[in-house]
Amino acid sequence: MIVTRFAPSPTGYLHLGHAFSAIAASDAAQGGRFLLRIEDIDLGRSRGEFVDAIFEDLRWLGLSWEEPVLRQSTRFDAYRAALDRLDEQGMLYPCFCTRAEIAAEIVRGAEAPHGPDGVLYPGTCRELSASRRRDLLNAETPYALRFDSRRAARRLPQLTFAEAALETNAPDDQILVNPLLFGDAVLARKDVPASYHLAVVIDDAEQGITLVTRGRDLLPACHLQRVLQELLGLPAPRYAHHPLILDESGRKLSKRDGSTSLCALRAQGVTVEEIRARVLPR
Numbered sequence: 001m002i003v004t005r006f007a008p009s010p011t012g013y014l015h016l017g018h019a020f021s022a023i024a025a026s027d028a029a030q031g032g033r034f035l036l037r038i039e040d041i042d043l044g045r046s047r048g049e050f051v052d053a054i055f056e057d058l059r060w061l062g063l064s065w066e067e068p069v070l071r072q073s074t075r076f077d078a079y080r081a082a083l084d085r086l087d088e089q090g091m092l093y094p095c096f097c098t099r100a101e102i103a104a105e106i107v108r109g110a111e112a113p114h115g116p117d118g119v120l121y122p123g124t125c126r127e128l129s130a131s132r133r134r135d136l137l138n139a140e141t142p143y144a145l146r147f148d149s150r151r152a153a154r155r156l157p158q159l160t161f162a163e164a165a166l167e168t169n170a171p172d173d174q175i176l177v178n179p180l181l182f183g184d185a186v187l188a189r190k191d192v193p194a195s196y197h198l199a200v201v202i203d204d205a206e207q208g209i210t211l212v213t214r215g216r217d218l219l220p221a222c223h224l225q226r227v228l229q230e231l232l233g234l235p236a237p238r239y240a241h242h243p244l245i246l247d248e249s250g251r252k253l254s255k256r257d258g259s260t261s262l263c264a265l266r267a268q269g270v271t272v273e274e275i276r277a278r279v280l281p282r
Contacts, residue, residue: 002032003210006058006065007200009039010050012255014057014262017215017245020279024242025213026063028166035207036065041072041079041199042192057262061272070207072199079194082202082232083145083187091152091231092187094143095125096136113183116220120183121146145188152227153179161226163219164211164240172238181223197224205234216241217252245279 006022008014014022026034038054040046058065086092097105105122112119126148128136136143159177187198194202200221204212219241229236244252253259265275 001210002029003035003208004029004032004213005035005037005204005207005209006063007037007039007203008054009042009045010047010054011042011045012050012261013053013264015245015253015255015259016262016265016275016279017253017259019057019061019262019275020242020245021214022058022061022063023276023279024166024240028211028213028240032210034063034065035209036069037203037207038069038071038073039196039199041075041194041196043073044191046073053263057266060262060266061275070203072203075199075203075206076193078202078206079188079199082198083194085232086147086187086228087145089231091148092145093126093128093148093184094133094137095121095146095184095186096141096143097121097124115182117182121185123150123184126150126184142190144186144190146184147182147187147224147228149180149182149184149227152231156227156230159226159230161222161236162238163222164238166213166240166242175222177226178223179227181220185224197221198228201225201228201232201234204237205229209237211238211240213240213242215244215252217244 004025006025008018008022036058038051040051083092102121102124105124112122114120125133125143125146156179159179160174161177162172163175164172182197185195185197187195189195219239222239226236228234246252247259262275
């Protein structure tokens, strides 16, 4: 049985791109299970009114899901346990660099490598001596926990992930994983106890997700998430990344950029049928 999910963050109102993802995930269940997850791990930006609006928008779209709805803000112990397991494997190290220090180091470096999110962290704190690291920890210097991608790449076998084509009956593509794609990504900070990449693999496993449907911009995330799944002994779901809904200038829709929300479209008299006609592939 297929188990899919829609997992929005309550940091703003849903827009057409979210409608596409939610409908695609519900349709992809094909009579199986469609779950909803509220990714509210960023407590500083998440708002209760946005959670309520998510429920209202999805019901308006005609979608239904199983209860109870999983909320990441109730899952901090699970994320901490996963971080402890990675630490026991030597896959984490504390990074004491500020954003300004990282930017300055990148400027000094010639042709710094890039990843999906921009210039990769140069690994400054990975090279700290044990005594220097101990001194910084004893001084209670703020730090983030970074993933040692080089060590993971040396230890892990060759990995792949399965990319499905939802619109056809073609076999899944098996895509080779690049463990170094995101470099030494941050997996936890003081203000956010787990990164998106870590939380999503823990929660997909907890919910028994067998097929992850999401926007094409998140396809690169599979590389790091597949590595974390392997290290943590978690099952790997299949993936299906759909095209993005773009605005008039060709940019993907974004809450941050003020893309028109579903609740605003509803207030303008736009119907569900019109929404589906705009987002579903023809």
